[in-house]
Amino acid sequence: MAAPEKKLSSEHAGRLNEPPVPSYTKEHKIPLSKKLRPYLILGPAFLLTVGILIPFGMAVIFSFTNYSFQYPSYNFVGLSNYLYIFQSASFWQSVKVTFMYAGLATLIETLLGIGIAMLLNRENLLARSLRIVLIFPLVIAPVIATLIWQLMTNNSVGILSKWLRMIGITEFKWAADPSSALFTVLIIDAWVFTPFVIILVLAGLRSLPKAPFESAMIDGGSAWFTFKNLTLPMIMPMLLIAILFRLMLSLQMFDIIFALTRGGPGDTLMTLPLTAYFEAFSYKELGASLPYMVILWVFVYVVSHYMVKYWTRTQRRASGK
Amino acid sequence: MKRNKIIEFFKDLALFLYALFALFPLVWLVIISFKHDRDMFTTTFIFNPTLENYKIIFSDGSFIGYFIDNLIVSSGAIALSVIVGVPAAYALARFNFKGRETIAFTFLSFRFAPEIFVVLPIFLIYQQIGLYDTYFGLIWVFQVLSLPLMIWILRGYFEDISVEMEHAARMDGYTWWQVFLKMIMPLIKPGLVASALLSLIFVWNNFTFSLLLAGQDVMTTTVAMVGYLSSDTVHYGQMAAAVLISALPIIILALAIQKHLVRGLSMGAVKG
Numbered sequence: 001m002a003a004p005e006k007k008l009s010s011e012h013a014g015r016l017n018e019p020p021v022p023s024y025t026k027e028h029k030i031p032l033s034k035k036l037r038p039y040l041i042l043g044p045a046f047l048l049t050v051g052i053l054i055p056f057g058m059a060v061i062f063s064f065t066n067y068s069f070q071y072p073s074y075n076f077v078g079l080s081n082y083l084y085i086f087q088s089a090s091f092w093q094s095v096k097v098t099f100m101y102a103g104l105a106t107l108i109e110t111l112l113g114i115g116i117a118m119l120l121n122r123e124n125l126l127a128r129s130l131r132i133v134l135i136f137p138l139v140i141a142p143v144i145a146t147l148i149w150q151l152m153t154n155n156s157v158g159i160l161s162k163w164l165r166m167i168g169i170t171e172f173k174w175a176a177d178p179s180s181a182l183f184t185v186l187i188i189d190a191w192v193f194t195p196f197v198i199i200l201v202l203a204g205l206r207s208l209p210k211a212p213f214e215s216a217m218i219d220g221g222s223a224w225f226t227f228k229n230l231t232l233p234m235i236m237p238m239l240l241i242a243i244l245f246r247l248m249l250s251l252q253m254f255d256i257i258f259a260l261t262r263g264g265p266g267d268t269l270m271t272l273p274l275t276a277y278f279e280a281f282s283y284k285e286l287g288a289s290l291p292y293m294v295i296l297w298v299f300v301y302v303v304s305h306y307m308v309k310y311w312t313r314t315q316r317r318a319s320g321k
Numbered sequence: 322m323k324r325n326k327i328i329e330f331f332k333d334l335a336l337f338l339y340a341l342f343a344l345f346p347l348v349w350l351v352i353i354s355f356k357h358d359r360d361m362f363t364t365t366f367i368f369n370p371t372l373e374n375y376k377i378i379f380s381d382g383s384f385i386g387y388f389i390d391n392l393i394v395s396s397g398a399i400a401l402s403v404i405v406g407v408p409a410a411y412a413l414a415r416f417n418f419k420g421r422e423t424i425a426f427t428f429l430s431f432r433f434a435p436e437i438f439v440v441l442p443i444f445l446i447y448q449q450i451g452l453y454d455t456y457f458g459l460i461w462v463f464q465v466l467s468l469p470l471m472i473w474i475l476r477g478y479f480e481d482i483s484v485e486m487e488h489a490a491r492m493d494g495y496t497w498w499q500v501f502l503k504m505i506m507p508l509i510k511p512g513l514v515a516s517a518l519l520s521l522i523f524v525w526n527n528f529t530f531s532l533l534l535a536g537q538d539v540m541t542t543t544v545a546m547v548g549y550l551s552s553d554t555v556h557y558g559q560m561a562a563a564v565l566i567s568a569l570p571i572i573i574l575a576l577a578i579q580k581h582l583v584r585g586l587s588m589g590a591v592k593g
Contacts (some may be wrong), residue, residue, distance in 0.1 A: 035418070037412075037416065038412040038413075038415075038416035038418045038421075039412075039418070041408045041409065041411065041412040041416075042408075042409050042412045042413070042424060044404075044405040044408070044409075045405040045406055045408070045409035045428070045468065045472070046409075046424075048401070048405055048461075048464065048465075048468075049428065049431050049464075049465050049468055051461070052431055052434075052439060052462075052465050054442075054446065055439045055441075055442030055443040055446060056434055056438075056439055056442070058442040058445070058446075059434075059438055059439060059441065059442045062442070112339070115335070116336065116339050119332055119335060119336040119339075120336070122332070124329075124333070126333050126336060126337065127336065130336065130340050131579075132575060132576060132579040133340070133344065134339075134340060134343050134344075135575065136343070136344070136347055136568075136572060136575075137343050137346070137347065138522055139522060139526075139568045139571045139572055139575070140347075140526070140564065140568055141525075141526030141527075141528060141543045141546075141564075142526065142528070143528045143543065143547060144526075144543065144546055144547070144560075144564050145346070147547070147560065148346050148349070148350055148561075148564075149346065151353070151557055152346060152349060157361075159349065191342070191343065191346065194343075195343070196519075199519075203515075241473065241474075245470070248432060248433065249432075252435040252436070254435070254436065254437060254529065255528050255529070259547075272435075273435050273437055273438075276435075276437065276438070277437055280437075280441065286441065290438070293434075293435055293437070293438035294438075296435055296438070297433055297434050297435065297438065300433040300434075300435075301430065301433050304429065304430070304433060305426070308426055308429065312422070
């Protein structure tokens with residue numbers, strides 16, 4: 001979970017995004033106590049969170065064993081858990097579903113989030129009164145949100161199904177049908193998490209300087225031109241934080257899919273976390289379930305690593321360094 | 322001019338449609354919470370409203386207990402995150418030291434592991450060391466959820482405060498600690514408030530950890546609410562009432578600090 005230890009010494013820190021602190025940093029002889037100070041200040045936060053590495057390490061170790069909830073003892077089995085899942089079709093299916101889900105959810109929420117944030121960033125009555133109200137869905141726990149949507153889309157008594165019937169659509173089965181199950185979870189995911197993107201993008205929009213936009217207007221730039229060349233690059237750092245957190249958490253999404261369909265119908269929604277869950281709790285094979293998670297963790301780590309790198313670059317560009 | 326008005330109209334229309342999508346389920350939730358169980362499966366808006374669901378929730382007293390448990394673990398986790406996160410973000414923004422970016426990324430990486438991945442080993446460890454089903458046990462895992470977001474947002478904030486101001490105050494004879502409390506803290510307050518609220522939402526609603534790391538003694542509202550559905554008869558009305566009551570503190574908090582919320586997030590992270 002932590003970045004590799006050797007990076008600590010080899011990477012020269014602070015090249016990226018240098019803060020304006022010459023007095024602390026550029027002195028030639030820095031006393032040891034001053035050198036240690038940042039580490040001491042970081043210490044408590046680190047000690048408190050680093051404990052999470054113990055369960056993480058244990059989980060990784062168990063992934064090389066045949067640990068099972070059914071038997072008290074276990075043996076190391078080397079890589080066989082990994083080799084086994086690489087050969088199973090269900091693993092590749094879950095990888096596909098996980099990325100499809102995370103990619104589509106992040107894409108929808110980002111586009112919708114930018115659009116709605118821009119619509120909210122106007123000074124009329126509708127926009128002003130909706131600005132705070134629209135984040136309310138974020139306050140509802142995802143698992144509860146799913147239950148609400150389940151009630152609304154219930155085939156016989158759900159209000160949305162009833163409305164669809166009223167306009168003549170009788171055959172739409174929402175989560176019960178493999179062809180619309182993904183669509184349904186994406187709607188719920190978007191319902192809960194688009195507000196997260198909205199607040200961050202709105203925050204970015206509110207802090208934009210006025211001058212460049214006024215001159216763009218005088219020069220007669222089209223709305224699209226202004227958006228592409230001014231607004232988007234300037235809100236990019238904030239937008240990337242939103243995308244990063246959305247991508248990271250939707251790759252790991254468990255609550256919504258579990259509460260809605262338990263991965264069904266069939267294996268349409270069997271993402272990596274769900275597959276691992278069933279492997280661990282239905283088949284009681286913890287050792288066999290953990291490789292799914294280790295691999296998922298690697299995916300999240302790699303994706304986030306590149307996003308953060310890109311973020312630091314964009315951040316420098318946005319602040320004109 | 323006329324064209325502009327038409328465009329504005331369509332913008333309002335689009336916003337209105339999204340608001341309908343975002344708010345209708347909440348309206349429906351409010352309606353359900355006033356419905357009798359027998360009316361639950363009729364989709365009409367006309368019915369005899371009842372307060373029974375709310376009465377049931379409050380009468381057996383246990384929901385109030387869950388609510389207080391949730392309050393204790395969530396505010397505990399956020400308080401802990403603030404106490405250790407603010408200095409950490411300060412150090413990451415102010416000092417230039419070996420491994421700075423790596424450490425910043427490591428904090429973020431605490432969120433990479435899927436919850437159900439770490440929850441089983443944590444469960445085993447907690448049972449060994451007696452943290453299972455305790456307030457501190459949950460607070461400790463919850464602050465791992467809230468700290469990364471807080472550090473990453475606040476870091477941008479600290480970077481915006483000019484170091485000259487800090488030096489000037491030091492010259493005037495204030496100790497570093499006084500400068501930090503009297504000058505820096507007020508300046509980062511909007512960012513602190515906003516990031517604390519966002520983290521609070523994540524922690525307040527957490528399901529996986531509360532479900533698996535706590536049981537009888539400490540139970541959060543999210544777990545309790547799902548319980549209303551898992552008993553033999555499905556009580557959507559009671560669940561809806563419970564959801565609304567449990568969402569209320571955060572909604573009130575969000576309304577109270579809405580000025581800070583957007584401004585608070587905007588100042589820091591953009592200019593970084």
